[in-house]
Amino acid sequence: MPNDLPHETSEKAVEAASQRVLDALRERGWRLATAESCTAGRLAGALAAGNGAGSALQGGFVCYSKDAKVRMLGLPTETLNSGGGAVTETVARLMAANARERSGAEIAVAVTGVLGPSCDEDGNPVGLVDIACAREDLTRHRREHWPEAAPDILVRATILSALALVAEMLSDVPAAQEPTIVPPLG
Numbered sequence: 001m002p003n004d005l006p007h008e009t010s011e012k013a014v015e016a017a018s019q020r021v022l023d024a025l026r027e028r029g030w031r032l033a034t035a036e037s038c039t040a041g042r043l044a045g046a047l048a049a050g051n052g053a054g055s056a057l058q059g060g061f062v063c064y065s066k067d068a069k070v071r072m073l074g075l076p077t078e079t080l081n082s083g084g085g086a087v088t089e090t091v092a093r094l095m096a097a098n099a100r101e102r103s104g105a106e107i108a109v110a111v112t113g114v115l116g117p118s119c120d121e122d123g124n125p126v127g128l129v130d131i132a133c134a135r136e137d138l139t140r141h142r143r144e145h146w147p148e149a150a151p152d153i154l155v156r157a158t159i160l161s162a163l164a165l166v167a168e169m170l171s172d173v174p175a176a177q178e179p180t181i182v183p184p185l186g
Contacts, residue, residue, distance in 0.1 A: 002147040009156040017163040018046045025056035030174035032058035033103035035095040035110035043159050058105035073098040085122030089141045092132035100134050107135040109162050113155040129158050133165045
């Protein structure tokens with residue numbers, strides 16, 4: 001059964017969510033990598049447009065095809081060709097973990113799904129998206145299944161959901177501490 005689309009899916013909502021994530025990354029001294037299939041680089045683009053992106057955005061992988069996921073992120077072909085194809089929790093988790101490892105970022109987010117206008121080669125319906133976020137000690141996943149909507153609305157909804165997952169993963173990471181300067185003795 002489909003979930004409700006986010007209440008607000010405007011470009012302004014994406015800009016605001018991107019900036020909040022960038023600010024949280026900078027506060028912690030962390031860098032983020034993206035691994036994108038269905039959003040085709042638009043998640044990284046939304047982050048890159050924010051203030052301070054140069055110190056918080058490590059880079060991204062746009063792996064639209066299964067072949068690109070294998071070549072760029074090292075996903076096993078058999079995983080991509082099993083039940084569900086490229087839109088599964090396993091694929092999203094592997095994309096996030098491998099993007100983090102290959103980029104050297106402290107945290108990575110991955111999105112894989114079907115945003116239309118029709119179902120994918122594996123029969124997954126429009127509006128089905130798997131999102132994963134990985135840091136060294138933890139990986140989290142969420143699955144969204146939205147009703148069919150215009151592809152641009154589904155793209156923004158996916159970006160917003162991915163950014164919310166990153167923010168959740170950063171919420172229990174303390175901000176970087178400024179070094180304490182100890183005055184010389186004497």
